[in-house]
Amino acid sequence: MTSSDSSPAADALVRVSGAREHNLRNVDLSVPRDSLVVFTGVSGSGKSSLAFGTLYAESQRRYLESVAPYARRLIDQAGVPDVDSITGMPPAVALQQQRGGRSARSTVGSITTVSSLVRMLYSRAGDYPDGQPMLYAEDFSANTVQGACPECHGIGRVYAVPEERMVPDPSLTIRERAIASWPTAWHGHQLRDVLVALGYDVDVPWKDLPRKDRDWILYTDETPFVPVHSRLTLAEARAATKAGVEPSYSGTFVGARRYVLDTFANSKSASMKRRVAQYLDAALCPVCHGKRLKPEALSVTFEGLDIAEFSQLPLRELADMLSDVVAGAQQAETVPNGAVLHANSRRAATEQRIAAGGSAHAAASDVRRTANRSPEKRAAASRLASGLIERLRPLTDLGLGYLSLSRT
Structure with missing residues (x-):
């Protein structure tokens, strides 16, 4: 950490002025970028x-300004820091001293929020089939209805x-x-009582x-709500109803299959799942082939990969x-037929990786291609790829390069 008035070149610093978050009192400082900095x-x-409430919060706030409002609501936001100004702030990832709130669908991409930027890349800079309208970022998330x-x-x-499986004996x-x-x-007794009713x-x-009774009990999606006489036989229940005996309670029937599927999909209890x-x-899945997305989203590609294939790369x-994409965009601005040269150089690099025993993911890039994007899409691709x-x-840098964004 250095003082705000003596530091390396300005573009290598994050400058903080007037930080007042929580117990900070108008702190001014400059932090070197691309360095390991320790606050003690x-x-x-x-x-x-300073680290989380100011620097990370401001980095996240700037990033969220570029995210669609719907997607923004899905991200746990750090809030707006109490600070006069921060300059030179790069994108940031926060690794806090607590366990994250994982779900069954959590991935490396969702936990780090990198997937949000990937979805925007496909929305704004992806290659669409002819005639297909543009999709929004949330259309590329399997966790949204869209x-x-x-x-x-x-x-x-x-x-x-x-x-x-449901009836083994x-x-x-x-x-x-x-x-x-x-x-x-109790719940099992209730379902049996409802069947009697x-x-x-x-x-x-x-x-x-x-057979028709067995099929209805197992597979119906109906959920009748009826008054119940608890723990009686069918004959006893009919007699109680005929005699006007007050029901014990009213219960809802749930078919055996529906109970299994609903519990597996919605229960927060790992033991019940x-x-x-x-x-x-x-x-x-015969429609998405395990990629979880609707066909329209999977038809959009970037560098010849749909978003599921992109997320499976280490x-x-x-x-x-992505570095090649940025370099190719810069080359296309200065060299005629730059996109074609970029594609050829990528294919040659891929052949070298395969010859050297590269991974299957690397081998798959042999079929990738850099489309002749419009200047607007090329600029968007370059900016988003840089981010x-x-x-x-x-x-x-932490040695996690072997992971993929889709890793659970």
Whole structure:
């Protein structure tokens, strides 16, 4: 850390003036860029307020100005720092001393927010099929209604719940828990009571029930809400209803398949997800082929790759490719047929990597091509690629270049 009045060249500094976040009191300083800088001090001296509350918060705020309002709402924002000015601020990644709030769909790209910039790259600088209108950044996210594959709803796999999984022993009755996929304890008793209220005999072996009854119990999406007499046989329940006995409660029926799928998709309990997963047969989605996005989003390419293929590249190869994009854009401004020369140089480099035993990801780049983009798209591609390179550099410098953005 240096003082604000004696420092290296101005373009190699992040200059902070009048930082007042939390316990900071009008702090002025200059921080060298592209260097390892350590803030030290006693507890409460303002280290985190400066690093996270001021520098990182301002970097994130500037980045979010370029993000679509809808996508901006999906990002945990650090807020606007209390500071007079900050200059020379590059894009930033914050690695805080706490566990992130991961979900089943969290990836390297989503946790670092790099995927937000990738989606913007495809939206603004991607190569669209003839006649296809431009897509917004959220159309390239499998976690939004706009972008998710309509068949698998952004999961990448489709799930079947076969009867032999849900009912492993058809000699049992429903009361004896023939439907193993239903919940245990009170909820399971409730579902059996609701079936009795609906007129089904839960004391007959499963294999002896009519096929239409078995199919409805397992596969219906109906959710009837009925008054229930708790833990009675079918005959006893009918007698109680006829005698005008007050029902114990009212309950909702949920089919066995629907219970499994809803629990697997929506439960926040890892143990419940594991329990219902044993009743599922999973297969690759036939529409998106595991890429989780709608066909329109997958038809847009950048350097010959759709966004799913792009996100599967190791970070170090991704940074190399984006560096070539920036160099190619600069070359295209000064050299005739620059885009063609750029494509040829990339193909030659790929052949060298393959000959040297390069990875499958590198080999796949043999089919990539740099399209003859318009000057506007070329400029957008260069700016966004430069931003991505800056976001990827801290990760590759930490030795994480082997990861991909799609890594969970």
